[in-house]
Amino acid sequence: xxxxxxxxxxxxxxxxxxxxxxxxxxxxxxxxxxxxxxxxxxxxxxxxxxxxxxxxxxxxxxxxxxxxxxxxxxxxxxxxxxxxxxxxxxxxxxxxxxxxxxxxxxxxxxxxxxxxxxxxxxxxxxxxxxxxxxxxxxxxxxxxxxxxxxxxxxxxxxxxxxxxxxxxxxxxxxxxxxxxxxxxxx
Numbered sequence: 001x002x003x004x005x006x007x008x009x010x011x012x013x014x015x016x017x018x019x020x021x022x023x024x025x026x027x028x029x030x031x032x033x034x035x036x037x038x039x040x041x042x043x044x045x046x047x048x049x050x051x052x053x054x055x056x057x058x059x060x061x062x063x064x065x066x067x068x069x070x071x072x073x074x075x076x077x078x079x080x081x082x083x084x085x086x087x088x089x090x091x092x093x094x095x096x097x098x099x100x101x102x103x104x105x106x107x108x109x110x111x112x113x114x115x116x117x118x119x120x121x122x123x124x125x126x127x128x129x130x131x132x133x134x135x136x137x138x139x140x141x142x143x144x145x146x147x148x149x150x151x152x153x154x155x156x157x158x159x160x161x162x163x164x165x166x167x168x169x170x171x172x173x174x175x176x177x178x179x180x181x182x183x184x185x186x
Contacts, residue, residue, distance in 0.1 A: 087123035094119055124168075132167030132178040134160050144169075146177040153183035 098104070098112040121131070132144050140147060140158045144167060153161050160180045167178030 084123075084127045087126055088120075091116060091120045091123060128171040129175065130169045132169060132174070134163055134178055134180060136160055136162060140180065140182050144174060144177055145180045147182045148179050149181050150184040151181050155183040157183055157185045159183045 094112070094116040098109070098116065101108065101112075104112070124130075134141075134145060136159075137155060138160045140160055145160070146167075148164055151161050153159075155161060159182070161183050162181045163178055164181065165179040168175040
């Protein structure tokens with residue numbers, strides 16, 4: 001029995017050596033894992049710092065773009081009428097020139113008024129202000145015309161009998177509808 005209870009010294013040394021190697025190998029693996037984890041952490045921290053910097057730059061750029069856009073809008077509002085006013089100046093000049101003539105004949109006044117009206121109409125058209133000038137017999141369009149009254153007529157119902165006042169559009173948007181008299185049902 002004493003032989004069986006005594007450990008074999010060669011086996012103990014071999015087991016000890018294997019355990020020692022195993023601990024050393026495990027410590028090496030843990031050390032490698034720790035090194036890789038620390039390297040991954042450092043890379044992630046660098047990437048996070050880079051993304052934070054990109055975010056701050058993008059945020060600042062967006063804020064600057066917003067401010068520039070607000071400034072442009074403010075300038076546009078302030079000077080939107082500038083082009084229109086420039087186009088009206090020749091009309092004013094023509095009216096003033098007509099008023100300077102003291103002994104103008106009726107024909108001269110008429111010609112001057114017609115020329116000034118052409119200038120005014122042209123200036124309005126250059127600024128996208130167009131006339132709504134329906135003719136008698138045209139279909140009534142409630143989007144562009146305003147019926148002032150309904151009249152008995154030989155024309156088809158819902159057609160224009162007469163125009164009391166021209167209407168105007170600004171870039172396809174009704175500024176003022178044309179005032180018309182519409183034919184009633186027969």
